Amino acid sequence: MARKKISLSTNFRGLRLKNPVVLCSGTAGFGLELEEIFDFKNIGAIVTKTLTLRPQAGNPPPRIAETASGVLNSIGLENLGLKSFLGEFNKLKRLPADIIVSVYAHTKEDFKKMILRLDEERHIKAIELNFSCPNLRIKKMISQSAQLTASFVKYIRKATKKVLIAKLTPEVTDIVKVAKSAYEAGIDGLSLVNTFSGIKIDTTTKKPFLGNVFGGLSGPAIKPLALARVFRVYKELKIPIIASGGIFDYQDALEFIFAGATCIGLGTANLIDPDAPRRILKDLTFYMERNRISSLEEIRGVAHG
Amino acid sequence: MRRIEASAVSLKKVKEETFLLSFKSSYIAQKASPGQFLHLRIDPLRLLLRRPLSIHRIEGQKIDILFRLRGKGTRKLSLTKKGDTLDILGPLGRGFNYTDKNIQGKVKILVAGGMGVAPLFFLAQKLTAYRDVLVLLGAATKKEILCKKDFQKLGCKVLIATEDGSLGFKGRVTVLLKHLLTTQYSALSTVIYACGPTEMLFSLRPILKTAPRAVCQVSFEQFMGCGIGVCRACVIKTAKGYRRICKEGPVFDIKDIS
Numbered sequence: 001m002a003r004k005k006i007s008l009s010t011n012f013r014g015l016r017l018k019n020p021v022v023l024c025s026g027t028a029g030f031g032l033e034l035e036e037i038f039d040f041k042n043i044g045a046i047v048t049k050t051l052t053l054r055p056q057a058g059n060p061p062p063r064i065a066e067t068a069s070g071v072l073n074s075i076g077l078e079n080l081g082l083k084s085f086l087g088e089f090n091k092l093k094r095l096p097a098d099i100i101v102s103v104y105a106h107t108k109e110d111f112k113k114m115i116l117r118l119d120e121e122r123h124i125k126a127i128e129l130n131f132s133c134p135n136l137r138i139k140k141m142i143s144q145s146a147q148l149t150a151s152f153v154k155y156i157r158k159a160t161k162k163v164l165i166a167k168l169t170p171e172v173t174d175i176v177k178v179a180k181s182a183y184e185a186g187i188d189g190l191s192l193v194n195t196f197s198g199i200k201i202d203t204t205t206k207k208p209f210l211g212n213v214f215g216g217l218s219g220p221a222i223k224p225l226a227l228a229r230v231f232r233v234y235k236e237l238k239i240p241i242i243a244s245g246g247i248f249d250y251q252d253a254l255e256f257i258f259a260g261a262t263c264i265g266l267g268t269a270n271l272i273d274p275d276a277p278r279r280i281l282k283d284l285t286f287y288m289e290r291n292r293i294s295s296l297e298e299i300r301g302v303a304h305g
Numbered sequence: 306m307r308r309i310e311a312s313a314v315s316l317k318k319v320k321e322e323t324f325l326l327s328f329k330s331s332y333i334a335q336k337a338s339p340g341q342f343l344h345l346r347i348d349p350l351r352l353l354l355r356r357p358l359s360i361h362r363i364e365g366q367k368i369d370i371l372f373r374l375r376g377k378g379t380r381k382l383s384l385t386k387k388g389d390t391l392d393i394l395g396p397l398g399r400g401f402n403y404t405d406k407n408i409q410g411k412v413k414i415l416v417a418g419g420m421g422v423a424p425l426f427f428l429a430q431k432l433t434a435y436r437d438v439l440v441l442l443g444a445a446t447k448k449e450i451l452c453k454k455d456f457q458k459l460g461c462k463v464l465i466a467t468e469d470g471s472l473g474f475k476g477r478v479t480v481l482l483k484h485l486l487t488t489q490y491s492a493l494s495t496v497i498y499a500c501g502p503t504e505m506l507f508s509l510r511p512i513l514k515t516a517p518r519a520v521c522q523v524s525f526e527q528f529m530g531c532g533i534g535v536c537r538a539c540v541i542k543t544a545k546g547y548r549r550i551c552k553e554g555p556v557f558d559i560k561d562i563s
Contacts, residue, residue, distance in 0.1 A: 033534050061527055061528075066352065272353060
């Protein structure tokens with residue numbers, strides 16, 4: 001019997017990726033740092049570390065702590081700023097993976113300024129709006145309000161025709177409501193989810209361990225929580241989703257695909273296992289062969305019946 | 306830098322709560338320089354992050370890691386058995402500068418606080434080719450002094466400082482250094498290489514003011530994420546802003562640390 005040809009190529013609202021593996025923002029730098037040990041053949045796209053209009057120093061150390069099955073971080077958006085990034089951009093173009101640039105600003109106007117500049121770069125395939133960094137000293141994250149999310153998306157949407165993705169916080173009463181407001185305002189897809197807020201207390205000093213007190217929890221500890229949110233949003237909206245939250249192997253990836261994810265976001269795994277993308281794709285291909293699946297489209301969202 | 310799998314050759318208990326882990330790797334033996342570190346994935350099913358450990362000694366293809374029990378990672382590592390597979394990323398970071406011409410003519414003083422001997426022994430292995438290496442070993446008590454004989458075997462002159470006075474100079478190793486810098490070494494150009502608790506390393510700064518001709522390279526530690534410069538978790542404040550301990554460090558010129 002002739003074997004079905006297996007394809008891992010992924011279509012994220014017109015953005016064609018060679019495979020569904022995406023390296024999440026903040027865990028892969030700007031890609032170049034990883035070249036020595038990551039094989040970019042196994043990566044569909046990399047989402048850059050979040051850029052701000054001007055350079056940002058980040059939070060005081062310690063910035064990371066391990067917890068049971070999880071990692072708490074409070075980097076605080078340390079980055080070189082948009083201008084320096086664009087100056088270095090030529091080096092990034094040669095990476096054999098697509099580039100999605102993550103951006104953050106306090107105001108709509110600054111968001112727009114950044115996006116207009118990024119829009120000129122042909123090699124940038126999509127822009128991820130970081131509406132959910134938990135490590136900033138602001139009262140509320142943009143994606144903690146459906147109205148704010150809608151008004152930001154609507155304003156930014158006019159500035160570019162590139163694929164626009166919003167990264168949402170899971171820390172809301174109803175993530176579907178926020179997702180829906182972004183969708184109706186013109187977003188192309190969502191990145192679900194950013195980290196959960198947490199703290200660690202140093203038992204010697206009796207004080208918070210992290211320099212910025214609060215950190216964002218990621219890793220296998222949050223997988224069921226992230227999965228529940230991807231599940232609910234997909235069920236209601238059927239919108240393209242980059243899913244992330246403790247994905248370390250192909251079975252984790254499958255769970256998110258069954259829940260409706262289009263792309264598989266690796267975050268914490270990048271800090272530990274440079275071999276994860278290759279291993280996940282190899283095992284996913286094997287799974288598809290064994291189950292006579294030729295494209296991930298056939299199994300996307302099947303958990304919803 | 307590469308990810309390698311190596312099998313453990315031996316694990317020896319050196320002192321109470323202190324262990325020496327050995328494995329073979331021609332790649333690391335060839336590439337590593339003193340002050341660099343290895344990032345070990347110790348217990349993939351229960352511990353998420355890798356753990357950074359200094360390269361202690363290299364002989365032929367045999368690599369030694371010296372560590373003390375600190376938490377879950379080191380505890381698990383202390384249970385390693387001969388033949389166990391070690392998942393290692395390395396060598397990583399920027400180590401000590403010991404090859405520059407302006408360093409070669411100077412007197413070298415290695416200052417170790419407690420486990421700070423870990424990277425300094427590998428440095429001593431490289432430095433003894435040039436003679437004139439003085440090693441200051443500091444600890445709370447005599448029992449915690451490590452590697453004294455090993456340094457002597459390399460031909461280093463070793464001085465000890467214990468806080469309780471149970472061996473050698475009574476007081477902190479940094480106070481012993483200060484004493485030496487203001488007496489015997491005041492007129493000489495020295496290069497100081499130091500590693501130890503962060504507080505001890507910071508206490509070197511006022512001491513160095515008394516020795517304007519001294520250069521001081523210090524190896525810092527911090528809780529780390531990726532170890533390869535990507536996640537920006539392990540930073541230290543320098544005169545130029547935050548710098549990554551895993552990438553621009555772990556060795557810094559003390560003058561640059563703010």
